[in-house]
Amino acid sequence: MRTGAAAGHEGYYHEAVCYRSDAExxxxxxxxxxxxxxxxxxxxxxxxxxxxxxxxxxxPADAPVTFxxxxxxxxxxxxxxxxxxxxxxxxxxxxxxQIRIIGEVPRVAxxxxxxxxxxxxxxxxxxxxxxxxxxxxxxxxxITPAPVLSDIMRTHPxxxxxxxxxxxxxTYTDPTAYLTExxxxxxxxxxxxxxxxxxxxxxxxxARHAVYGADxxxxxxDDVEDLVVAVSETVTNALRYGRPPVRLRLWxxxxxxxxxxxxxxxxxxxxxxxxxxxxxxxxxxxxxWITYQSCGHVALHRGPDSFTVRLTAxxxxxxx
Amino acid sequence: xxxxxxxxxxxxxxxxxxxxxxxxxxxxxxxRAREFLAEGxxxxxxxxxxxxxxxxNATEKMRKVxxxxxxxxxGTARAVPxxxxxxxxxxxxxxxxxxxxxxxxxxxxxGHSGLRVVADATSLVRTPARRAAFARYEHLIxxxxxxxxxxxxxxxxxxxxxxxxxxxxxxxxxxxxxxxALFRLHACDPxxxxxxLAGELDKFNLELFSRALDRADLRPVDxxxxxxxxxxRFIDHHCLTRLRDHAHRLGATAVLRTSRSxxxxxxxxxxxxxxxxxxxx
Numbered sequence: 001m002r003t004g005a006a007a008g009h010e011g012y013y014h015e016a017v018c019y020r021s022d023a024e025x026x027x028x029x030x031x032x033x034x035x036x037x038x039x040x041x042x043x044x045x046x047x048x049x050x051x052x053x054x055x056x057x058x059x060p061a062d063a064p065v066t067f068x069x070x071x072x073x074x075x076x077x078x079x080x081x082x083x084x085x086x087x088x089x090x091x092x093x094x095x096x097x098q099i100r101i102i103g104e105v106p107r108v109a110x111x112x113x114x115x116x117x118x119x120x121x122x123x124x125x126x127x128x129x130x131x132x133x134x135x136x137x138x139x140x141x142x143i144t145p146a147p148v149l150s151d152i153m154r155t156h157p158x159x160x161x162x163x164x165x166x167x168x169x170x171t172y173t174d175p176t177a178y179l180t181e182x183x184x185x186x187x188x189x190x191x192x193x194x195x196x197x198x199x200x201x202x203x204x205x206x207a208r209h210a211v212y213g214a215d216x217x218x219x220x221x222d223d224v225e226d227l228v229v230a231v232s233e234t235v236t237n238a239l240r241y242g243r244p245p246v247r248l249r250l251w252x253x254x255x256x257x258x259x260x261x262x263x264x265x266x267x268x269x270x271x272x273x274x275x276x277x278x279x280x281x282x283x284x285x286x287x288x289w290i291t292y293q294s295c296g297h298v299a300l301h302r303g304p305d306s307f308t309v310r311l312t313a314x315x316x317x318x319x320x
Numbered sequence: 321x322x323x324x325x326x327x328x329x330x331x332x333x334x335x336x337x338x339x340x341x342x343x344x345x346x347x348x349x350x351x352r353a354r355e356f357l358a359e360g361x362x363x364x365x366x367x368x369x370x371x372x373x374x375x376x377n378a379t380e381k382m383r384k385v386x387x388x389x390x391x392x393x394x395g396t397a398r399a400v401p402x403x404x405x406x407x408x409x410x411x412x413x414x415x416x417x418x419x420x421x422x423x424x425x426x427x428x429x430x431g432h433s434g435l436r437v438v439a440d441a442t443s444l445v446r447t448p449a450r451r452a453a454f455a456r457y458e459h460l461i462x463x464x465x466x467x468x469x470x471x472x473x474x475x476x477x478x479x480x481x482x483x484x485x486x487x488x489x490x491x492x493x494x495x496x497x498x499x500x501a502l503f504r505l506h507a508c509d510p511x512x513x514x515x516x517l518a519g520e521l522d523k524f525n526l527e528l529f530s531r532a533l534d535r536a537d538l539r540p541v542d543x544x545x546x547x548x549x550x551x552x553r554f555i556d557h558h559c560l561t562r563l564r565d566h567a568h569r570l571g572a573t574a575v576l577r578t579s580r581s582x583x584x585x586x587x588x589x590x591x592x593x594x595x596x597x598x599x600x601x
Contacts, residue, residue, distance in 0.1 A: 203524065204522045204523070204524060204556075205502055205520055205522065205524075205554075208520070208554060221581075222581060225580065225581055225582045226582065226585075228554065228582070229556070229582050229586070232522060232554070232556060233556070236522065236523050236524070236556075240523070286557065286590075287557075290557060290586070290589065290590075293589055
C-alpha cells in the first residue's frame with residue numbers, strides 16, 4: 001500500500017519542487033520525509049551539503065532517514081541512473097512498498113551541462129517506472145535560469161508546492177517525445193577557435209591517437225584515458241551506424257579537452273540512448289552509454305543533415 | 321633496417337627475434353633479409369635464407385653482404401629451398417616446429433649460438449585453410465622461439481596476399497612492420513600467463529582477434545586463461561567480452577594483466593563476469 005500523494009499510483013511518481021526560500025523547501029521536504037518515516041518506507045535525501053544540513057536540522061535527530069552524498073550521486077546522469085536503479089531494486093527486494101527520495105542536482109548542473117540533466121529528468125519517468133518510487137526534485141528558483149525551469153516543468157508530471165498541494169504540470173511532455181526533440185547546443189567557447197586537430201573519416205585508432213596527442217598534461221590520466229574510450233566508441237558508432245563523412249574536431253583548453261564527432265546521419269533511434277544501456281538491442285547504444293559514463297559532459301545535437309556528439313573531458317562547466 | 325620503418329612491438333619485452341615482414345617491394349625485402357641474417361652472423365648464429373628461389377639466386381643475393389658471403393663459404397649460412405623445409409602446401413604445425421627444433425639443436429651442437437631464419441612464406445598461405453594452419457604454426461614456433469635460440473623473419477608479399485591476409489599472420493608475431501595489425505598475440509614467459517597481448521583492440525579488429533585466439537589454442541591453467549598485457553594500449557568492451565566468451569568456452573575465467581585503468585573500469589561498469597583485470601606486474 002503506497003502512502004501520501006502517491007497513494008494508489010503505480011510506478012514512478014515524479015514531482016518537482018520549485019522553491020524560493022529555505023522555508024519553502026522545508027515546508028515540502030519535512031512532511032514528505034516524516035510521512036515516509038511514519039509509513040515505514042525507505043526515505044532518502046540526496047542533497048548538497050548546504051541543503052542537507054538545513055534538512056537535518058529540521059528533522060528529529062533520530063529520524064531514520066538515509067542521507068546520500070549528493071555530489072557523488074549526481075556526478076553524471078548515467079551514473080545516477082545506474083546507482084538509483086540499484087538502490088531501488090535493493091529496497092524492493094527487501095519488501096519496500098514505496099521508496100521516497102528527495103534530491104537536487106548540484107548547482108553547477110544548471111549551466112552548460114544542463115542539457116544532459118534535462119534528458120535525465122525526462123528519461124527517468126520511464127526508467128524508474130518499474131519501481132514504487134515517489135521522488136521530489138528540488139530546484140531553487142532564485143538561481144535556476146528560466147529555460148531550465150521550463151525544462152523542469154516539461155519533464156516532471158507533478159509539482160509539489162509549499163502549501164501542500166500536488167498539482168499536474170501543464171507542460172509535461174512524454175519522455176519519448178521530449179527526448180526526440182532537437183535541442184539547442186550552447187557552443188563551448190573553445191569551439192569559437194580553430195580546432196587543434198581535424199580528421200575526416202578517421203579510424204577509431206587514429207581518433208584515439210589524436211586524443212593522446214592533444215593531451216598537454218592538464219587533465220588527470222584517468223580523464224584522458226576515459227576520453228580515449230569515449231572518442232573511440234563515438235567514432236566507431238559514427239562509422240558503423242552514421243553516414244559519411246565522419247568528422248572529428250578537437251580543442252584543447254587549459255582545463256578541458258573538447259571533441260566533436262559529426263556524421264551525416266540522424267543519430268541513434270533510441271530516445272533514451274546514452275542514459276541507459278542499449279535498450280531493445282539498439283545499435284551503438286552500449287557504446288554511447290559507456291561514453292555517458294566516461295566523460296565530464298556529453299551533448300547530442302541533431303542538425304538538418306548531421307548528427308553531432310560533443311565530448312568534454314576535464315571541467316565542462318565553462319562560462320561564456 | 322630502414323630508418324623510416326616502424327616495427328610494432330620493437331624495443332620491449334617482445335623483442336626476442338620473431339619478426340613479421342610484409343612487403344610490396346621484393347628488393348626491399350631482400351635488403352632487410354640480408355640485414356637480419358648479417359645480425360645473426362655477428363651474433364655467432366647459423367643462418368638460413370629459406371625461399372622458393374633457386375638456391376643459386378638466393379645465394380647470390382646473400383653474397384651482397386660481405387659477412388654473409390664469408391659465412392656461405394664456411395657453411396654457416398645457407399640458402400635453403402622452401403620445399404625442403406616446409407613439406408607440402410599446407411603446413412603441419414607441430415611437425416614444422418619439430419623441424420626447426422631439430423635444426424636449432426643441431427646449430428647449437430655445432431658450436432653456434434643459435435639458428436636464425438629468413439623465410440618468405442607467401443606461397444604457403446595463399447588460401448584461407450593454409451593461412452589458418454600457418455597462423456597456428458606461427459604461434460607454436462613463437463612459443464619455441466620465446467625460450468630457445470631460434471629467431472626468424474617471416475616474409476609475406478602483400479601484393480599477392482592483400483592487407484587482410486597479412487594482418488591474420490602479422491598479429492601472431494611479437495613484432496611486425498604491418499600497421500594494419502593493431503594488436504599482437506604472442507608467446508610470453510610461461511610463468512606470466514598463457515600468452516601476451518599487445519597493441520590495440522577494438523570493434524574493427526574484433527573478428528581478427530577471435531581468429532587469433534582460436535588459432536593460438538591457448539590452454540587455461542587452474543581454471544584461468546591469463547593474458548599478459550603490459551603492452552596493451554587499448555581494449556574496448558567488444559573485445560573484452562569476446563575474450564571473456566573465449567575463456568568461458570574453455571571452462572575458464574579470463575584474466576587480463578594490464579597497466580591500463582580503463583579495462584578494469586569497463587569490466588566493472590558492464591558488470592562483466594567471467595573476466596578479471598589485474599594490474600600488470
